[in-house]
Amino acid sequence: MKNRISIMALVLPALGLCFPPGAPMSEFGPSQVSLSAYFDHSGQDLFDDASPSVLNSTGLSLDYGAWPFIQFGLFAGATEFDVALPDNRLSDSAAFAYNSDYSFSAGGSLKLATPRIASNTTRAVAFGSITYLDSKDVPGNSKTGLIYNAGASVQYLFLNRINFVLGGEFYTVIGDQKSATDGFVQPFSTSAPSGRVDYLRGLVGVEYFFKGKNRPFISVAFRPTGNIGWHDELGLRNASISVSLGAMATLGKEKQDAGEDDPGMIDQ
Numbered sequence: 001m002k003n004r005i006s007i008m009a010l011v012l013p014a015l016g017l018c019f020p021p022g023a024p025m026s027e028f029g030p031s032q033v034s035l036s037a038y039f040d041h042s043g044q045d046l047f048d049d050a051s052p053s054v055l056n057s058t059g060l061s062l063d064y065g066a067w068p069f070i071q072f073g074l075f076a077g078a079t080e081f082d083v084a085l086p087d088n089r090l091s092d093s094a095a096f097a098y099n100s101d102y103s104f105s106a107g108g109s110l111k112l113a114t115p116r117i118a119s120n121t122t123r124a125v126a127f128g129s130i131t132y133l134d135s136k137d138v139p140g141n142s143k144t145g146l147i148y149n150a151g152a153s154v155q156y157l158f159l160n161r162i163n164f165v166l167g168g169e170f171y172t173v174i175g176d177q178k179s180a181t182d183g184f185v186q187p188f189s190t191s192a193p194s195g196r197v198d199y200l201r202g203l204v205g206v207e208y209f210f211k212g213k214n215r216p217f218i219s220v221a222f223r224p225t226g227n228i229g230w231h232d233e234l235g236l237r238n239a240s241i242s243v244s245l246g247a248m249a250t251l252g253k254e255k256q257d258a259g260e261d262d263p264g265m266i267d268q
Contacts, residue, residue: 030065030066030067030068031065031066031250031251031252032064032065032248032249032250032251033062033063033064033065033248033249033251034061034062034063034064034065034246034247034248034249035060035061035062035246035247036060036061036063036217036219036244036245036246036247037058037059037060037061037244037245037246038057038058038059038060038061038075038077038242038243038244038245039056039057039058039242039243039244040055040056040057040058040240040241040242040243041054041055041056041235041236041240041241041242042054042055042056042057042223042236042239042240042242043055043231043234043235043236043237043238043239043240044171044173044190044237044238045190045191045227045237045238046083046173046188046189046190046191047086047188047189047191048191049086049088049089049191050086050087050191050193051083051084051085051086051191052083052084052086052231052234052237053081053082053083053084053173053234054080054081054082054231054234054235054236055079055080055081055133055147055173056079056080056102057077057078057079057080057105057131058077058078058079058102059075059076059077059078059105059106060075060076060077061073061074061075061244061246062074062075063109068115069112069113069114069115070110070111070112070113071109071110071111071113072108072109072110073108073109073110073111073129074106074107074108074109075106075107075108075109075131076104076105076106076107077105077106078102078103078104078105079102079103079104079105079131079133079135080100080101080102080103080135081098081100081103081133081135081143082097082098082099082100082234083097083098083099083143084097084231084233084234085097096139098137098141098143098177099137099138100135100136100137100143101135101136101137103133103134103135103136104133104134105131105132105133105134106131106132107129107130107131107132107147108129108130109127109128109129109130110127110128110129111125111126111127111128112125112126112127113125113126116157120157121156121157121158122154122155122156122157123154123155124152124153124154124155125152125153125154125155125165125167126150126151126152127149127150127151127152127153127169128148128149128150128151129148129149130146130147130148131146131147131148132145132146133145133146133147133175137180139180139181140180141177141178141179141180142177142178142180143175143176143177143178143188144175144176144178145173145174145175145176145188146173146174146175147171147172147173148171148172148174149169149170149171149172149201150169150170151167151168151169151170151201151203152167152168152169153165153166153167153168153203153205154166154167160209161208161209162206162207162208162209163206163207163208163209164205164206165203165204165205165206165207165221166203166204166205167202167203168200168201168202168203169200169201169203169223170199170200170201171190171199171200171201171223172189172190172199173188173189173190174187174188174189174190175187175188175189176188194226194227197226198225198226198227198238200225200226201223201224201225201239201240202223202224202225203221203222203223204221204222204223204224205219205220205221205222206219206220207219207220214247214248214249215247215248215249216245216246216247217245217246217247217248218243218244218245219242219243219244219246220241220242220243221241221242222239222240222241223239223240223241223242224238224239225238225239
C-alpha cells in the first residue's frame, strides 16, 4: 500500500486537474490566493460485497492562482470514515461495522481552465485532486488510503457574481484495512458491480461571490452516481455534497473598498 500511495502521489497530481473540497469552482489569478473552510459528505460502496461507507471531511483549503488559467491547492483537516455492513450480512450477529473518529487527512490539487467566451461568461475547466487519509475505529481496526478524482466541467458566470457548474468526474477510494484482532491486512476500494461506470459521478455546482473586500464566496457542489441512494445510518449512498466558505485576495495589490465589484477577481 505504501508503494501504491507513493506512486499515485507522484502521478495523480500531474494527471489530475482538480476540484477539491474547499476551493472555488472558478479559477482565479494572476497572483490571487484563496483561503476557505470546507465540509464534504461523501457516500460510496466498498469491497466486492458492496459495503456502504461514508467519508465526512472538514478542514481548510489554501489555493493559489499564479496565472489566470491555472490554480494549485493544498488542503488539510480531519475525516470520519465509517463503513456499514453489506446487505447480505445484516443478519450476522458476529459481524460489526467499522466506525472511526475524525482523523487526519490532507491532499493537493490542480485545476486548468480555458479563457471565457460568449461575452466573457462561459468556459471549460479540467480538475483533479488526491487526498490521503489514515483512520482507526474503537476496536483498533485501521484504514489507510487515498481518495482521488479527475474530471471536467462547463461553467457559466451570471452577472459576474453567480457561477453555475455542470460536468462529471472519475472518483474512487483505494487503500488497506488492518484488523485489530489478527493484524490481517485487507485491500479495499470502491466497489464497481457494473464496471468502470460506477466510478463516474456527475457534477452540479453553484458558487456565489459576495460584495466586499477579499471577494468572499460560498460554494456548493453535488456529485451523484447512477446508483445514488440513502443509508439510514450513514446518509448519502454513492453520492456526495460539499460546501465551502472562503475569500480571495490579490497579492501585492491594493484592494478596492468594500462593496465594490472587482471583475478581475474572476474574469482575468
